[in-house]
Amino acid sequence: xxxxxxxxxxxxxxxxxxxxxxxxxxxxxxxxxxxxxxxxxxxxxxxxxxxxxxxxxxxxxxxxxxxxxxxxxxxxxxxxxxxxxxxxxxxxxxxxxxxxxxxxxxxxxxxxxxxxxxxxxxxxxxxxxxxxxxxxxxxxxxxxxxxxxxxxxxxxxxxxxxxxxxxxxxxxxxxxxxxxxxxxxxxxx
Amino acid sequence: xxxxxxxxxxxxxxxxxxxxxxxxxxxxxxxxxxxxxxxxxxxxxxxxxxxxxxxxxxxxxxxxxxxxxxxxxxxxxxxxxxxxxxxxxxxxxxxxxxxxxxxxxxxxxxxxxxxxxxxxxxxxxxxxxxxxxxxxxxxxxxxxxxxxxxxxxxxxxxxxxxxxxxxxxxxxxxxxxxxxxxxxxxxxxxxxxxxxxxxxxxxxxxxxxxxxxxxxxxxxxxxxxxxxxxx
Ligand SMILES: [Fe+2]
Numbered sequence: 456x457x458x459x460x461x462x463x464x465x466x467x468x469x470x471x472x473x474x475x476x477x478x479x480x481x482x483x484x485x486x487x488x489x490x491x492x493x494x495x496x497x498x499x500x501x502x503x504x505x506x507x508x509x510x511x512x513x514x515x516x517x518x519x520x521x522x523x524x525x526x527x528x529x530x531x532x533x534x535x536x537x538x539x540x541x542x543x544x545x546x547x548x549x550x551x552x553x554x555x556x557x558x559x560x561x562x563x564x565x566x567x568x569x570x571x572x573x574x575x576x577x578x579x580x581x582x583x584x585x586x587x588x589x590x591x592x593x594x595x596x597x598x599x600x601x602x603x604x605x606x607x608x609x610x611x612x613x614x615x616x617x618x619x620x621x622x623x624x625x626x627x628x629x630x631x632x633x634x635x636x637x638x639x640x641x642x643x644x
Numbered sequence: 645x646x647x648x649x650x651x652x653x654x655x656x657x658x659x660x661x662x663x664x665x666x667x668x669x670x671x672x673x674x675x676x677x678x679x680x681x682x683x684x685x686x687x688x689x690x691x692x693x694x695x696x697x698x699x700x701x702x703x704x705x706x707x708x709x710x711x712x713x714x715x716x717x718x719x720x721x722x723x724x725x726x727x728x729x730x731x732x733x734x735x736x737x738x739x740x741x742x743x744x745x746x747x748x749x750x751x752x753x754x755x756x757x758x759x760x761x762x763x764x765x766x767x768x769x770x771x772x773x774x775x776x777x778x779x780x781x782x783x784x785x786x787x788x789x790x791x792x793x794x795x796x797x798x799x800x801x802x803x804x805x806x807x808x809x810x811x812x813x814x815x816x817x818x819x820x821x822x823x824x825x826x827x828x829x830x831x832x833x834x835x836x837x838x839x840x841x842x843x844x845x846x847x848x849x850x851x852x853x854x855x856x857x858x859x860x861x862x863x864x865x866x867x868x869x870x871x872x873x874x875x
Contacts, residue, residue, distance in 0.1 A: 459655050460725060461841055461864045462833040464815040465664075466800065469746040473738025473764045473800055477695075501669035508750070514688060514808045522687040540689035563682045574684050574808050581666030583657035583832045585813065587679065606677055634673050641672050642679035643650070644809050 463584040468508050470578065471544060480543040482513060482555035485536025489518030489556030494590065494617060494627045497549045498577070501634035505549020509579035513541035513553065515572075520559030557592055563602045570597035570604065577631060587644040590629055591616045607640050614639045646868040647681035648809040649725065657832035664828040665789050681809060688807040691734040693768065700766040703737075703779040711761035713742025713780035715856040718816070718844065722773040722803060725867030729773030730810075735863075736766045736802040737777060744783030753785050778856065784823055796823035796830065805865040816861045817843045 466474070483491055498506040516522050517537045537556075545551050555573075563569035570591055577586040591598055593616055598604060604612055614637060617627035631639050659671035679685065704711055718737075722730040740746050740763060743755040747762055761780060769775045784794050798815040805811065817824060824830050824843070833839035841864070850858025 458725065458841070458864050459838060460651055460866050461812060461814055462656050462838050463812060464657070464800075464829055464832075464842065465666075466802075466813050467815075468750050469738065469740075469748040470800065472746060472748055472762065473736050473766075474802060476764065476766065477736070501673075504669075506670070512811070514684070516684070522683060524687040524690060538689065561683050564680050569682060569684070572684070576808075576811055578813060579670060581664070581668075581670035583659060583661060583664065583667060583671075583829070585811065586659075586672065603679065606680075611674075633670050638672060638674050640674070641676050643676040644679050644685060 465580060465583050466510065466578045468580045470510055474510060474542065475544070477542055478544065479541045480553040482515070482539065482541045482553060485538060486517060486556045487537070489558075490625070491554065492557055492592075492625050492627055493552065493554045494629055495550065495552035496629040496631065498545055498551070498579075498631045499549065499633065499635075503635065505545070506579055506633070507545055507547045507549050509545045509549070509551075509577060511541075511543055511545075511551055512576040512578070513539075513555070514574040514576075515539045515555065516558040516561050518556050518559050520561045522561070560597060567600075567602060568597060570595050570601035572601075572603075586633075587642045588631070588639055589615055589642070593617060593619050593627065611638075611640050647686070648807065648866040649869055651866070654835035655833070655838040658834070661828065661832040663790075664832055685809045686807045688804055688810065690732065690806075691768065691804070696734065696766055696768050701775075701777050703761070703763065703765045703777065705778075706762050707760040709760040711741065711758050711780050713758075713761075713783075715778065716781050717776065717778055717850045717852060717856045717858040718799065718861060719774065719776035719850050719858065720844075720861040720863060722769045722775065722805070722863050722865065724805075724810075724865050729769070729771070730805050730865055731769055731771050731773055733769045733773075733806070734766065734804050735769060735775045737764070737779075737799050739763045739779065739782040739799045740785055742780050742783050744785035746785075755783070755785070776850075781818070784821075789828060794823050794826075796821040796827050801861075801863065803863055803865070810865045812863070812865060814863070815842060818859065819843055819846055
């Protein structure tokens, strides 16, 4: 043992200086195939106020359920050029938006397939550690059997599932509520 | 599949830490749900040399002239809890200038901006997990958390490591800073020995004659268990 993990500290209010150079809100770039979706929403604090100084990071598999990473031991090869990483700040109104492709299914515990999902990190002033959550897709037939969704109390699962716009089902809305009645489910990663 | 170890109690900050006032309306109130480690958590983005500006490590050479302040070298190793180097991993930093002012529209501190200093850097660790930045010692700056609140001098660090599970954002402090004992962010880490690991060490080996004092800041990411994944 060389020691314990270095403690986390907040990104503070000025993270855009150091993190902004790597902002990427078009994750679909380089993807071969897959259903294109735009995901947009707001981050709201305990008083329902929008959070204008947050940063989201996304990590996701490609349309075939393959992560663009050498450590990935699956046999499928990643769709060429697809990276699966995104980073975007919220704007003055606490809104974020990004475009991506719906990922395929990735194996979970006991090699059972997981429902398509995005891994999400949330950083902001006031958060001493990142928050970790997942975004799932509406009406996916794999949702009811998803191992992680089933760890979440039934009444809170809806906070992890994006909602399609009635006028355009390729636009999904997903808000992150830090506190309150519809507080988003966050995970200890 | 190997999973990452959970942190020992008290070695990471609590999300709700009332002395840090901004945490009160932003920390979740519901208990966190333990996420099993699947491929989604044990993979993560890896950034190639082409992505990272070759001169990103030198914050004193990003403009026509040299920034004001005390030039320093900050270097260290990125390792996991078992001492294994984390190679080819992205490290990002950002900081205030020597006067304690950030190049950011929200920063209204009445201290001068430095036209020769942006305060952002990025680099990849080498084969042995080593990184090195050349920069300026940042100034302390006031904030509105409580009456006469001042942040100790610090550099913000962002590191990825090999997996989504190892992502870490932290701050590096300087040895002997009298503001540390009053800082609610630094003191949000309950265990003293853990929080002291956020303080860099003055280091003769990186101090460069006639050029810059050197500070060593090693960053430790989560280790992995050899036990089979929880089922
Ligand atoms: Fe800061």
